[in-house]
Amino acid sequence: MIEMRDIWKTYPNGVMAINGMNLSVDKGEFVYVVGPSGAGKSTFIKLIYREEKPTKGKVYVDKKDLSSMKEKHVPYLRRSIGVVFQDFKLLPSLSVFENVSFALEVIEEDTAKIRQRVMRTLETVQLKNKARFKPHELSGGEQQRVAIARAIVNNPSVLIADEPTGNLDPETSWEIMNILEEVNAHGTTIVMATHNREIVNTMRKRVIAIDGGRIARDEIRGDYGYES
Numbered sequence: 003m004i005e006m007r008d009i010w011k012t013y014p015n016g017v018m019a020i021n022g023m024n025l026s027v028d029k030g031e032f033v034y035v036v037g038p039s040g041a042g043k044s045t046f047i048k049l050i051y052r053e054e055k056p057t058k059g060k061v062y063v064d065k066k067d068l069s070s071m072k073e074k075h076v077p078y079l080r081r082s083i084g085v086v087f088q089d090f091k092l093l094p095s096l097s098v099f100e101n102v103s104f105a106l107e108v109i110e111e112d113t114a115k116i117r118q119r120v121m122r123t124l125e126t127v128q129l130k131n132k133a134r135f136k137p138h139e140l141s142g143g144e145q146q147r148v149a150i151a152r153a154i155v156n157n158p159s160v161l162i163a164d165e166p167t168g169n170l171d172p173e174t175s176w177e178i179m180n181i182l183e184e185v186n187a188h189g190t191t192i193v194m195a196t197h198n199r200e201i202v203n204t205m206r207k208r209v210i211a212i213d214g215g216r217i218a219r220d221e222i223r224g225d226y227g228y229e230s
């Protein structure tokens with residue numbers, strides 16, 4: 003599903019963020035990416051959804067070669083990879099419904115079908131009753147649930163999350179994790195960068211620890227590990 007072959011990433015300012023990484027993630031896996039601040043976690047995540055390109059090496063997602071993908075094909079890729087961020091990144095002037103439908107890939111679907119699909123997705127994140135609300139009328143946890151709905155509305159094969167619980171209290175963080183577990187149970191591969199020790203140590207999924215731009219540890223039922 004996701005494959006990295008001898009990946010190196012040096013930013014234009016000379017910072018070497020990823021230093022020779024090899025990795026393979028299978029369909030349906032749930033992977034936590036942990037590591038100290040500045041270790042390269044966000045860079046790693048950005049390479050998977052082609053926000054950044056590697057300086058050297060190959061990244062494949064769903065057998066597509068991201069390293070040589072033309073810029074004009076990137077929007078299509080983004081429909082098969084859902085992305086969730088720490089700061090939600092919702093469009094403030096649009097309603098919950100519009101934030102989700104805006105992301106929907108529309109191919110000859112009528113309005114009723116679009117509505118049905120968006121509402122079904124909002125049901126998954128338990129926000130059907132707030133479809134008309136604007137983001138500023140929602141709690142942080144609700145906003146993140148809208149962001150998840152937006153990320154999954156196209157049925158992506160991969161969901162990438164960069165610190166999705168970073169702005170949320172512990173209880174709300176667990177609500178988000180339950181939703182991500184459900185999305186994963188329906189077959190979506192999930193890669194999630196996090197600093198949340200409690201979540202990683204409770205869920206016991208695959209853990210990839212990054213340090214100094216390299217994979218320091220890759221365990222099937224791993225824990226958070228290092229002190230931070």
Ligand SMILES: Nc1ncnc2c1ncn2[C@@H]1O[C@H](COP(=O)(O)OP(=O)(O)OP(=O)(O)O)[C@@H](O)[C@H]1O
Pocket residue numbers: 013014015017018019037038039040041042043044045046
């Ligand atoms: N756009 C950029 N230009 C130049 N250097 C960058 C850029 N983005 C990140 N870096 C540098 O690359 C290194 C890795 O950063 P990255 O954001 O991937 O780490 P991280 O593990 O996600 O950190 P954190 O946990 O603090 O978010 C750092 O030294 C950072 O300063």
